[in-house]
Amino acid sequence: MRNKKLRFIWLPIILVFVLIGIIFYHTWQNQETNVNTNKDKITVVTSLDSYGEMAKAVLGNQGSVTSIINKPNMDPHEYEPTTSVAKQYQKADVIISNGGGFDNWSVNFAKQNKDAKTINIANLYHYKDGESGGNEHFWYKTDITTRLTNQLVKQYSQLLPKKASYFKKNAQAYQDKAKKLVDLQNQVKVQLAGKKLLATEPVFDNTLLALGANMQDQKFARAIEEGDDPTPSDVREWQDLINQGKIAVVIDNPQASGKLAKQGVDYAKAHHVPVVKARETKPANTTYIEWQMQQLNALNEALQK
The missing domain is CATH 3.40.50.1980 (Nitrogenase molybdenum iron protein domain)
Structure with a gap:
């Protein structure tokens, strides 16, 4: 009889703990859902505004793009990034650097952000720093509008797989504009x-x-x-x-x-x-x-x- 009484005493207590556990689980799930919802936008940082234009064209309404060198009177060779720029790179989901020794500060910031998808334009052209007769002005490559936008589709789609067709459509629209x-x-x-x-x-x-x-x-x-x-x-x-x-x-x-x-x-x-x-x-x-x-x-x- 005593064992039966003990079981009756502990049963409500156990049920209370189970209910508390269920409540905590659902609360945690809701928090996770909210976090994921907040991250359903892509943050892009790029060193040059020419690349920024292409990045925004493909991204559309699925995030934001920040171009660091975005004024015609800014000298890329003498540019020195600020602390706020470093923070922007650290928060980025996608980073686009020219590479080829042109914007080493951007390449270095990209290396420090281990979670970001990085695009180094020099690598897209298999360019090696310091190669004889090399030219790091990749935005003047005649196929850059196609090569970069296609790469952006791949990177964005890895972050937001459900939007892959949207990114592809945007890239094609920009490439169509570039046909002229x-x-x-x-x-x-x-x-x-x-x-x-x-x-x-x-x-x-x-x-x-x-x-x-x-x-x-x-x-x-x-x-x-x-x-x-x-x-x-x-x-x-x-x-x-x-x-x-x-x-x-x-x-x-x-x-x-x-x-x-x-x-x-x-x-x-x-x-x-x-x-x-x-x-x-x-x-x-x-x-x-x-x-x-x-x-x-x-x-x-x-x-x-």
């Missing part, structure tokens, strides 16, 4: 056939070389890019090529501040050689596609003179 840029590239390619060009910096070279341009006196351009003065022999070669009438167009980076670069441009103008400007950073209030088309249209027009 591709068409213009093909037109310029025809005009560039057999033409020799000079450049104050190799900023635009990834586009020009892909379209068949024959770039001359590249030692001059690389010296300017590295912040050095071209040698006297480089300057003489520049002038001799112009004097001989071998140069169809000179490409000038208006953001280059070197005295010899300016003198080279002035020499070309004095000898009636067309000069086309190609910037390193995207102009304000201009989309990436518009920017590239403006420069290519200017080059196309100059080649027909």
Whole structure:
């Protein structure tokens, strides 16, 4: 009888503990659901606004994109990130860096965020830092609009699998917009056939070389890019090529501040050689596609003179 009485006493107590456990379990489940709901948006950070435009085009309404270098007067080579920028990278779900030695600060921040999906554009092109004749201005690659958006679809879809078709549709829409840029590239390619060009910096070279341009006196351009003065022999070669009438167009980076670069441009103008400007950073209030088309249209027009 005593055992039966004990069982009757403990039974309600056990039931109370079971009920408390059920309540705690459901509460925990609700909290987990809320957390997951709050994370159903993707946070993207990218070093350059050209990549940021593509990232936002594919992401659509499924998150936010922050571009660190987002003003035309910001010098990417001299940029020094702040503590707030470091925090933005730490909170990011997806990080896009140019790589190739161009934005080492971005690449390093990406390495510190072990949970983020990272895209290093240099790796997309199998580029190795410091390789001979390399050019890290990957936003001037003629297929960047396709290569990067396709990669973004893969990364976003891993984070939000249910939105994979949405991301793919957005990427295709952006690539469709870029078709007019591709068409213009093909037109310029025809005009560039057999033409020799000079450049104050190799900023635009990834586009020009892909379209068949024959770039001359590249030692001059690389010296300017590295912040050095071209040698006297480089300057003489520049002038001799112009004097001989071998140069169809000179490409000038208006953001280059070197005295010899300016003198080279002035020499070309004095000898009636067309000069086309190609910037390193995207102009304000201009989309990436518009920017590239403006420069290519200017080059196309100059080649027909």
